[in-house]
Amino acid sequence: MPSSPRDAAVARPRHRWVVELLLVAVVVHSVVLALWLAPSSPLRDAAGDGRLASYVNPYFQQGRDVVGVGAERVDVSFSIRARVAPDGGGRSRATQWIDLTRLDDKAGRHDLTVGRVRLIARRLAANLDLALADLDEAQRAVVRGLTANELPSVVKVALEKAGGRPAAVQVFQAYDQMATQFTSLYAQSRWDGRVVQVQFRVGRRTVPPFAERGTASLDDVAVSHLSFGWRRTVRGPLEARETFDSYVKKR
Amino acid sequence: MRSMWWAFADGARHARGRVDDWLVGEKHAVRAAAVCRIGTGLAVLGLLLSNVSTRGMWVGQASVWAEPARAVSRFPELALLDGVSSDILALVYLVTMLATLAFIAGWHAKAANVVTFLGFIAIVAQNPVVSAPGDDLIRLTLLWMLLMRSSDHWSLDARRRGRRLAAGEGAAREEEALPPWLSTGLHNVGLVALCAQTVLASMAAGLDRVAERPWQQGTALYSTMQLPEFRPFPGLSDLLSQSTILLAIVTYGVLLAQLFFGPLLLNTHSRRFVVVLAVVVNAMLAVVFGLPWSTLSTIAVTLLFVSDATWERLEDAVLLATQPVTDWLGDRWYDVLDAVDGLRYRLVLPAVDWVRFTVLRR
Numbered sequence: 023m024p025s026s027p028r029d030a031a032v033a034r035p036r037h038r039w040v041v042e043l044l045l046v047a048v049v050v051h052s053v054v055l056a057l058w059l060a061p062s063s064p065l066r067d068a069a070g071d072g073r074l075a076s077y078v079n080p081y082f083q084q085g086r087d088v089v090g091v092g093a094e095r096v097d098v099s100f101s102i103r104a105r106v107a108p109d110g111g112g113r114s115r116a117t118q119w120i121d122l123t124r125l126d127d128k129a130g131r132h133d134l135t136v137g138r139v140r141l142i143a144r145r146l147a148a149n150l151d152l153a154l155a156d157l158d159e160a161q162r163a164v165v166r167g168l169t170a171n172e173l174p175s176v177v178k179v180a181l182e183k184a185g186g187r188p189a190a191v192q193v194f195q196a197y198d199q200m201a202t203q204f205t206s207l208y209a210q211s212r213w214d215g216r217v218v219q220v221q222f223r224v225g226r227r228t229v230p231p232f233a234e235r236g237t238a239s240l241d242d243v244a245v246s247h248l249s250f251g252w253r254r255t256v257r258g259p260l261e262a263r264e265t266f267d268s269y270v271k272k273r
Numbered sequence: 274m275r276s277m278w279w280a281f282a283d284g285a286r287h288a289r290g291r292v293d294d295w296l297v298g299e300k301h302a303v304r305a306a307a308v309c310r311i312g313t314g315l316a317v318l319g320l321l322l323s324n325v326s327t328r329g330m331w332v333g334q335a336s337v338w339a340e341p342a343r344a345v346s347r348f349p350e351l352a353l354l355d356g357v358s359s360d361i362l363a364l365v366y367l368v369t370m371l372a373t374l375a376f377i378a379g380w381h382a383k384a385a386n387v388v389t390f391l392g393f394i395a396i397v398a399q400n401p402v403v404s405a406p407g408d409d410l411i412r413l414t415l416l417w418m419l420l421m422r423s424s425d426h427w428s429l430d431a432r433r434r435g436r437r438l439a440a441g442e443g444a445a446r447e448e449e450a451l452p453p454w455l456s457t458g459l460h461n462v463g464l465v466a467l468c469a470q471t472v473l474a475s476m477a478a479g480l481d482r483v484a485e486r487p488w489q490q491g492t493a494l495y496s497t498m499q500l501p502e503f504r505p506f507p508g509l510s511d512l513l514s515q516s517t518i519l520l521a522i523v524t525y526g527v528l529l530a531q532l533f534f535g536p537l538l539l540n541t542h543s544r545r546f547v548v549v550l551a552v553v554v555n556a557m558l559a560v561v562f563g564l565p566w567s568t569l570s571t572i573a574v575t576l577l578f579v580s581d582a583t584w585e586r587l588e589d590a591v592l593l594a595t596q597p598v599t600d601w602l603g604d605r606w607y608d609v610l611d612a613v614d615g616l617r618y619r620l621v622l623p624a625v626d627w628v629r630f631t632v633l634r635r
Contacts, residue, residue, distance in 0.1 A: 034293050041296050041458030042289075048462055052469040059477035061484070080347040081416060084409040086481040088474045089571050090527055090555075091562050093485065093493040097500050127501040134505055134565050135323035139330045141403040144502060149402070196341040200402065203338035229496040232487070235515070240499045258337055261359060265335035269327065 054078075059086055097240060099123040099225035100147035100201075104209035105252070107216045114218045121225075122208070123147065125273055139269070146204060147224045149197045154224075154248070156190040157181070165194075168251040170219050174199065198250070206256040210263060211270035223249040296461050297454040303425040304584035305577045306464065307379070310386075310423035312573025313414045314377035317393055320411075320566040321370050332399035333362045342401040353395040369396060379428020386423070390415040407567020413470055414574055420463030422456065464577070471574040472535040475551075479532025488528055491521030497562065505563035513561060523557065530554045538578055551575045 058074045060066050066074075078084070101121045107114035122143035130136040154162060161184045168177060174195060181191045205220040225245040230238040257263070295301075329335050332354065343351065354365060369392025375385035393415060397408050424430040437443070451459070487493035495514050497503050504510040513519050530551040537547035552572050559568035592599075 034290070035297060035452070035454040038293050038297050038454065038458065040455065041462060042293070044458070044462045045292070045296060045465065048466040048469070051466065052473065055470070055473055059473055061480060082413065084413065084474065085406060086477045087406040088410045089407075089478050090531055091494070091497060091503070091558055091564065092482070093487050093497055094500055094503065095496045097502075123501075130502075130505060130563070131507070132505060134560065134563055135319065136505070136563060137324045137327045137331065138400070138403040139324070139327045141502075142330075145402050199341055200338050207335065207338065229499045232490075232492040232495045235495065259334060261334040262337045265329040265333060265359070269330050269335070 051082075055082065055084075059084070095229050096148075096151075097227050097229065098144060098147040098151055099245065100143040100222060101225065101247075102205045102208060102220060102222045104205075104213055104217045104221070104255075105219040106209075106213045107218050109215055114216075117209075117213055119223070120212070123225075129273070142204065146197065146201050146222075150194075150201055150224050150250075151226055151248075153190070153194040153197045156187070157194055158184070158186040160184040161186050161191070165250065170252040170254045201250070202253040203256045203258065205253070207258050207262060207266045208270060209255070210257070211266040217255045219252040220255055221249065221252050223247050297458045300422055300425065300457050300460045302464055302577060302581060303422065303460075304427070304581045304588075305579055306418070306421050306423040306460075307426040307428060308576045308579070308584070309414065309467075309573045310379065310382065310418065311377050311427070312576065313411060313418070313570055314373050314389070316407075316411055316566045316570040316573065317389060317415075318370060318373045318377065319569065321366065321373065321396070323566075325366065325370075328362060328366055328396075329359055331403070332396055333359055336400045339400045339402050343399065346398055346401055348394050348398045350391055350394040351398055353391070354399055365392060365395065368392060379424035379430045382424035382428060382430055383419075386415060386418055390419065405564075405567055407564065407570055410474065410567065410574070411570045414467060414570060417463045417467040417470065420459045421467070422460045467574065468577055471577065472538070475531045475534035479528060479534070482528055483532055488524065491524045494524050494527070495520055503562045506560070509561055523554075523561075526550065526554045527558070544578060548575055548578050 054069075054074065054077055057066050057069050058078050099121055100123050101119045103117045103119045105114040105116050126140040126143055130140050154165065157165065161181050164177075164180050164184050172180075178191060178195060181194070182188055201222050202220065205222045206217065209217045209220045225247050227240065227243040227245045229240050230243060258266075324331050334356075354362060357365075369389060372385045372388035372392060376382060376389050390412070394412060397404065397412075443449070482488045482493065485493065487496075498510040498514040513523060530547065534547055534551060537543040552575060555568040555572045555575070559565045
């Protein structure tokens with residue numbers, strides 16, 4: 023330890039300003055982060071959501087749910103079925119619905135280290151549910167009337183014409199596309215024969231309030247299903263189909 | 274006026290001097306940084322291991338359906354696994370796991386940190402649909418640890434350094450790459466950034482939750498415990514959620530550990546309380562809600578706030594308690610070495626002699 027201020031000045035390195043500058047950068051960074059994480063306020067609004075997001079993304083990307091667990095109330099499920107034609111030719115027939123989230127829940131019971139693949143069906147359902155909620159009633163009517171023969175570009179125009187925000191349409195179509203591809207790959211591995219068309223549906227129910235815990239449980243709540251129309255099967259790359267084959271057969 | 278200016282300038286110079294002394298004088302929280310390294314590394318390794326058998330479905334070719342979500346991600350590291358075959362994916366996955374193992378053991382920790390950071394983003398960000406909020410904390414911790422010296426203690430690097438110094442040799446070339454004051458300064462700046470990040474993340478979560486009525490009433494986690502996704506052990510979830518008292522304790526424990534995490538760090542006694550509370554709460558969340566890896570990474574950064582003196586005392590206590598076991602293991606190790614030596618003399622050397630005298634002589 024230097025004994026006097028003069029000794030201290032001698033002991034301190036000349037280029038220490040580099041470290042001082044870094045410390046200032048860290049302080050400024052932390053202030054920006056605090057604004058990003060803070061609840062809505064005039065200060066945060068002045069900084070602007072877009073400006074803060076452009077700084078935070080991608081490496082400092084984070085939300086208010088980084089630590090701990092939140093209060094979740096909605097249980098969603100994701101079920102699929104397909105129209106399958108026999109390999110030798112003939113009429114296609116619709117299969118029974120299978121609830122993928124229920125299979126995931128069963129596999130995850132008493133397992134602390136559940137793999138991320140067990141989250142796919144539930145996340146697709148949750149995101150589709152949110153995306154659909156972001157559309158307005160007229161757009162939801164368009165979604166309900168979709169058929170397998172309609173191209174995404176045509177659907178986009180129809181949805182935008184029905185009103186609402188274009189961004190909401192984009193998000194819905196992205197999740198619709200993801201769900202269609204995932205369902206197609208799953209269905210091709212799940213059912214023998216040629217999968218012609220696929221369909222998925224999202225189930226939704228809410229946990230009864232805490233005050234009713236003695237009389238009602240989640241199992242007592244009826245699931246409200248929302249079926250999306252039939253979609254044309256997307257075959258997908260060979261390696262993807264093989265991976266799905268081995269995964270689905272193991273379940 | 275002039276004298277006031279001089280007094281202000283003198284005060285500013287003095288304050289700058291104190292900041293400089295703290296920044297470049299010595300490395301702070303080196304043992305806590307080592308614990309954070311080990312904890313974060315274990316969280317990454319655990320996540321990778323628990324998904325290793327389904328990696329193809331998660332982030333490989335079979336995740337082709339997630340392309341629209343991937344397209345909006347801005348991580349350049351995604352290109353590392355963009356459309357690669359399952360063999361390349363297996364290779365990147367294996368390299369990342371080995372780097373994480375090296376990071377945990379503190380073997381060339383800085384290089385291992387870089388590879389773990391890049392590999393973690395390349396793999397985990399590949400499928401944004403199934404990402405978890407805890408992934409962000411792991412990424413941020415790995416990022417700030419790039420500046421820190423996390424292998425000065427409890428690492429193979431530290432052991433190697435100790436041996437070199439004992440043999441009268443200098444430090445390895447990679448350790449002398451930066452002048453000591455800069456290496457110290459970078460470590461301390463990284464430490465400040467990671468601590469600030471941890472406090473901000475905790476307080477933001479706490480502020481967000483305290484505004485909601487169920488959190489105020491101590492019943493917020495009831496609904497989460499009913500969801501199949503968050504109840505790996507239904508009996509345990511029911512036990513906690515059916516008891517109003519237990520549920521309130523758990524809910525308020527989570528809220529308190531987050532909302533008051535920052536302010537309670539300011540006093541030594543309250544800091545001990547909040548760190549212990551946060552560790553206990555996160556361990557409980559890991560088991561009850563089935564979130565082991567994200568909670569482990571939270572525990573790792575929380576332990577940064579335990580002082581080096583405490584870690585030293587803990588180390589001494591552990592060494593003292595485990596001494597009989599380590600002595601016994603040490604003796605057995607010598608027995609193993611003797612046995613291996615015996616085998617060498619009885620089997621290997623006669624075989625070598627036989628080859629030399631019979632085969633090679635011809």
